[in-house]
Amino acid sequence: MNELALHIQNGVLDAPVSLGYAVLAAVTFGFCVVRGRRDLDDRLAPMAGLVAAFIFAVQMLNFPVLPGVSGHLVGGALAALLVGPWVGALCVSVVLIVQALVFADGGVTAIGPNVTNMALVGTAAAYALIALLLRVLPRTPTGLAVTAFAASVVSVVAASLSFVVQYALGGTTRLESYGLGEIAMAMAGTHTLIGIGEGLIAATTVVTVARTRPDLVYALRGLRRDAVAPPAPARPVPTPGGVA
Amino acid sequence: MGAAETGQGHAHVLHLERDGVLHRLPPEVKIAAMAAYTLVVVVTPREALWAFAGYAALIVAVAALGRIPAGWLAKRALIELPFVVFALALPFLAGGERVDWLGLRLSVEGLYGGWNILAKGTLGVLASLILAATTTSRDLIVGLDRLRCPQILTQIATFMLRYLDVLAAEARRMRVARISRGDDPRFLWQLRGFAAGVGALFLRAFERGERVYLAMVSRGYDGRMPAAWHATGVATAGQWVAAAVVPLAAATIAVAATVLR
Known part of the structure; x- marks a missing residue:
């Protein structure tokens, strides 16, 4: 089910929808390049290349879920947390394009829809949630772990729902006996399970990185600046026995 | 679904070390031919059954020309398996008119839909595999670059493919270290x-990236790859024509199938 929604093959979607999504993906990719340059300027190519290699390598690592059942990471939310939404989306896009061309994983005519789902929708959904949760949750390893977990689940589910939208627009076979809502529910259900596995690992991974090199976690960078900028509030005196 | 944690899916680039006509063809013409062929296959109406037989014959001919063993192709085409399952499920899931077959009530729409995904998906995977088998990953990137693919994409992809094996080996060493403890x-x-x-x-990947960048800057990197990177072996007109035979043959089959239907 994972592969079905996330590495679409040729012939699942019709030509106009594939082409439309290719244009959408190309335009968004260009925008990500512009914003990624702002983060990394001419370091962009080597750094994004290494991060893309990291994502690719992580996708190759199978881990046991239950005895006999193994899974692997998708890595979109992890990339968004570690290197930011723009470079993250670029890296996942390149991984998908190379997988289609060099490894026959995902159809060549479905590169547009695949990049849209996993690299763009997945990363955008993850980062929107990350930006929100990191402001709301306490700035502790637990807060970061919860953020990473939730962002991973939402990222995978959003990518799968984006596939449902594409299938509704240009699926080659109409599934008339099943409503769109039912298909969306089924996809969201299976992908929540995948996302939970993804989220547990992403959370531990990000916390590990934040403990060693917090400066490398992109999602924490802006926050630190924000936290420094306003005058430090008076430290609240802990009141024994009650919460202020 | 083994318990092993090592890479299975993409452990090795699919390139097949040979010296043949297809291997010597410049990468840009092969990419263009593969993409054009796949596009023709995808837009062909699914009811044109015999057109797909023609496409399959083209694949067989090209694979023979490239001296790619059928078993090699078949084994790697298994990547398509989740879609095969989906295709086989469609006759039961789809609605509309039904036919009885061996006591099963199957949807006509679903049968066509399953066939559509099975045929187009398989042909697409086989075409991609032939491209990957006859072209090194470095040449694929050079080909994309010559097809005017944005430099930033080809550069990121170059670094990615260059360091993929390094990081995969690092992951393998970490796993051995973990398991031996x-x-x-x-x-x-x-x-x-x-x-x-x-x-x-x-952390290791990111820090390695910083070191690689500094090493490149100290050797004169200014955000562009050197021109020598893709100067030699640009495709001649004759090679373009030779490679165009396959998608043109496919297009002829498609037109014939649509007209004669």
């Missing part, structure tokens, strides 16, 4: 060591 995860909730390893892998 008694870590033996069987359930999802026992994966703390694995996940910490992923974090360490990211």
Whole structure:
């Protein structure tokens, strides 16, 4: 089910929808390049290349879920947390394009829809949630772990729902006996399970990185600046026995 | 679905070391031919059954020309398996008119739909595999570059493919180190060591990226790859024509199938 929604093959979607999504993906990719340059300027190519290699390598690592059942990471939310939404989306896009061309994983005519789902929708959904949760949750390893977990689940589910939208627009076979809502529910259900596995690992991974090199976690960078900028509030005196 | 944690999916680039006509063809014409062929296959109406037989014959001919063993192709085409399952399920899931076959009530729409995904998906995977088998990953990137693919994409892809094996080997060493210290995860909730390893892998990748960048800058990198990178072996007109035979033959079959239907 994972592969079905996330590495679409040729012939699942019709030509106009594939082409439309290719244009959408190309335009968004260009925008990500512009914003990624702002983060990394001419370091962009080597750094994004290494991060893309990291994502690719992580996708190759199978881990046991239950005895006999193994899974692997998708890595979109992890990339968004570690290197930011723009470079993250670029890296996942390149991984998908190379997988289609060099490894026959995902159809060549479905590169547009695949990049849209996993690299763009997945990363955008993850980062929107990350930006929100990191402001709301306490700035502790637990807060970061919860953020990473939730962002991973939402990222995978959003990518799968984006596939449902594409299938509704240009699926080659109409599934008339099943409503769109039912298909969306089924996809969201299976992908929540995948996302939970993804989220547990992403959370531990990000916390590990934040403990060693917090400066490398992109999602924490802006926050630190924000936290420094306003005058430090008076430290609240802990009141024994009650919460202020 | 083995318990092994090492890479299975993409462990090795699919290139097949040979010296043949297809291997010597410049990468840009092969990419263009493969993409054009796949596009023709995808837009062909699914009811044109015999057109797909023609496309399959083209694949067989090209694979023979490239001296790619059928078994090699078949084994790697298994990547398509989730879609085969989906295609086989469609006759039961889709609605509309039904036919009885061996006591099963199957949807006509679903049968066509399943056939559509099975045929187009398989042909697409085989075409991609032939391209990957006859072209090194470096040449594929050079080909994309010559097809006016944005430089930033080809550069990121170059670094990615260059360092993929390095990082994969690093991940393998970390796994051996973990397992030799008694870590033996069987359930999802026992994966703390694995996940910490992923974090360490990211740190090593990122820091390696910084070192690679500095090494490049000290050798004169200014954001563009040197021109010598893709100067030699640009396709001649004759090679373009030779490669165009396959998609043109496919297009002829498609037109014939649509007209004669």
